[in-house]
Amino acid sequence: MKHHALHLRKMLQTSGWISKSNILRPGLAWLMSICFLLCGSQLLPAADDEMITEVQPKLVKIFGAGGLRNLYSYNTGFLISSEGHIATIWNHVLDQNTVTVILHDGRRYEGKVLGAEPGLDLAIIKIDETQLEHFEIGDPSSGSTFPLAAPGTRIVAFSNMFKVATGDEPVSVIQGVIAARTKLPTRRGAYESSFPGEVYVIDAITNNPGAGGGIVTTVDGRLLGMIGKEVKNADLNTWVNYAIPISHLQQAMTEIMTGNFRSSKETEDKEKTAGQVPLFHSTDFGIVMLPNVVPRTPAYVDRILPGSAAEVAGLKPNDLILFVGDELIQSCGEFLDQIGRLESGGKVKLIVRRENALITTELPIPRKSRPPAKPLR
């Protein structure tokens, strides 16, 4: 693999794609992900079916929120205690706080979200059961650690991708190789990934709908990482296949399980939003939007409040909002953001798509005074 990476680097340097001081930079990871979309997996001896049989009972299928348009409603998870602690990816599927968990043998449970660390894309779910087969996570402070795997390590990925397996059917197994260990670029608008640390980039298509929260192991079944949530490059329309090393998750897992956890994100989020309190909300105009569950939830109107300005202007449920004033709206979040920035008084122009027609409407902006901004700490 050293060999491999070297070649790759030389080739890319000569083609001027990366600067010579970088070894495996995020751009490369993205390039690889494009390639792997097309070329599939290696010519490798097959994984050991005994190993697969041993690992399968530690995986669960998780069903929760979603199901709207292109939003899938299922994840994968893996057991990390005999008492039903399950690690999984923190995403919209867990929005309802309770989910349905199905064990490898088809047993079905209600799972409660015990805690989450959004900064690590990690959530821990708990089901009421005992004597479950599980991966031993151990306490990092007592010296139990997960070593990092080097690029070139052969891996086997287990996940509930595409919800292919149901009931007692075993989850999908695919093989690959760790292609790189690198950070993912997290620039907003280009790649929506929140995990800041190094990840394993994999040469197989591990990250599919529902695969998040699945696992990557060595060919002899040792736990290496948790398959990350789907991350897409909006410009290139490609996805990256990666897993978060367990060593990065270990501490948060242990803390959530033992109840000693305080999310770092919560305080961060408060800091971020302080100082920019939006003046208006869409409901000030009588518009109720679809729940904003993913970064790119389309800006569909869910309901129009009776007697509101929106009703007078003729807006209807299922209208897709395209413009606020002259600003192009690409998601529900952007719409709420634009509405929040409106100045009191005057009118705002909205362009919506209804079936195949574009409809322009004008709504009066109510008078409201902006509350004083909170000082940043």
Place this chain on the structure above:
Amino acid sequence: MQCAIRFDCFRLMMVIGLMIPAYPQLLTRAYADQIVPGNTSLSNETQDAGQSQPEKIPGIVKEAEQKRIQMIRDVSPAVVAIFSSSGDGGGSGVLISPDGFALSNFHVTSGAGNFMKCGLNDGKLYDAVIVGIDPTGDVALIQLQGRQDFPFARMGNSDLLKPGDAVFAMGNPFLLATDFTPTITAGIVSGLHRYQYPAGTFLEYADCIQTDASINPGNSGGPLFNLQGELIGINGRGSFEKRGRVNSGAGYAISINQIRYFLGHLKSGRIVDHATLGATVRSGSSREVLVDQVLEGSSAWNAGLREGDEIVTFAGRPMGSVNQFKNVLGIFPKGWSLPMVYRRDGQKQEILVELAALHTDTELMEFASGGAARPAEKPGQPKPGQPKPGEKPTPQESPPEGHSEKPAEKLSPELKKLFQSKAGFTNYHFNQREQKRLLGHLASVSGWRGATGLWKFAGDDAKGTNLSLILSPDGAGMQWGETPFLQPAAGANWIDEPPSSGGFLAAMLHWKWLLTEGPEAFSDVYYLGTQPLDGQLGDALNTPLYDALVLSKTGATMTVFFREDGVIAGFDFKASRDQPTCNVRFSSWGTLGGHPFPQVLKVSSSGRSFGEFTLKNFEQKSSTSSEATR
């Protein structure tokens, strides 16, 4: 989203565009695993990619690689690149016999027309003709022409696969190969016994093999091989969802064991149908499979299955989920009888259920010809009859491209002879060929031709009770112990006589007609395919299959079963569609009146034995002339 992956040209440009950046990567990927010290090595150090050191490749790895290369070399000649005769699309296939029979997907051949061009890795293009199709299972059988010594693939046993087994997909993805050498992609078995929902009721992948070997548009219909080079599946579909129509890590292959069950039917040149039980099932609270509703008059109903019964095994497989039930139901042709064990009030019962047709003839024909029954769906829209959320993915099958009528192709007269259209058949030519073969076997009983007078048999049953049986132009009569039974021939009003036999007397009259007057005595004759008898279902490789010839006359049908060596094993008789079947089995043949005649007849109906009769004496009274021997 699941998609059928027949290749069509307009998508090619887009894909090639995507491939270009992939190529430099491909070059450097080879053997990456072998360069890492101990290929599962873990280290706490960040690996610096700056230095490379040559390392020895262990002999065992080289040996395995050589074996793999040899295997690929061995099987590649059997892989077929299929093109429509108009050249606007295509897919893949695999040869399975030296006389040119090849398997592919229905969604490949349906777009290619009745005649297609097939490329092999010898660089030559062969003509091929459609033989039979299974639109529900997405399988098609074609025959390549021009050789009797085609290279062909050996079929393996897909039931022996395990998750993690190495598999190889071969075919012509993106129609890349202009010299027809197959593209090979490698992977592992990602899952087994997968159930992938149909589009409507067609293109259902039951009990299929899931693999991470790259399967792309154009791979459809191509083979999936195991490490031994045995054919274990036909690739046909993948989960793509929002990622575009390129491999996304989950491809699906129809298991070769399913195709084994259908192969005889496909060779019949018919449009082959799948089956329904005539009963619906649901899962119970502890995941058991419970009977929901049973259609009155269905075979399952006649055999005693009722609402609330728990299905314990079906076709020998234990039932733990509704998917497992569908997996069994989805791999057998209609008309087969399968053993089932159900539990009611703690008591287990074993029954035999005959599978009813999933579609009407009209539905099948419409779908096969690309007509109204084709599903037209919008991506993202759940289809009617979809499972509840949380059970299965909503498949979005891109409707297979229907083939528009092409301008008349220039076909040689020899090729034209290989296709004959007839309602209900894909290619009637192949049915006629099989009919001829089976009718040839009837020559052994041709001594009975013309002996249309009164036949009188005497014998006994297994308990020694006396029996006499009369078959005359006026009807059939039987005295069994003290009881007489009668079936008049006039008016062809066939009754269940003796009661619960399924109409044994009427059945024997039809048997006599077949012997004395031949198939000409029947208004319709066709070759059905192959099937096991009386639910004698071993595994896919060891199920004895019998050729079935169907003869009908005034609403009644008689299905005659031939052993592989041509010996007639018995027949089924059904007076009309909604009457039970009379199963007559010949457990031994002897000579009566100087001609071969079945000596021991085992009679049953609806899975219940009616009697076993041994015929000992035979008398014949000719009503018109003396018996004519030919």
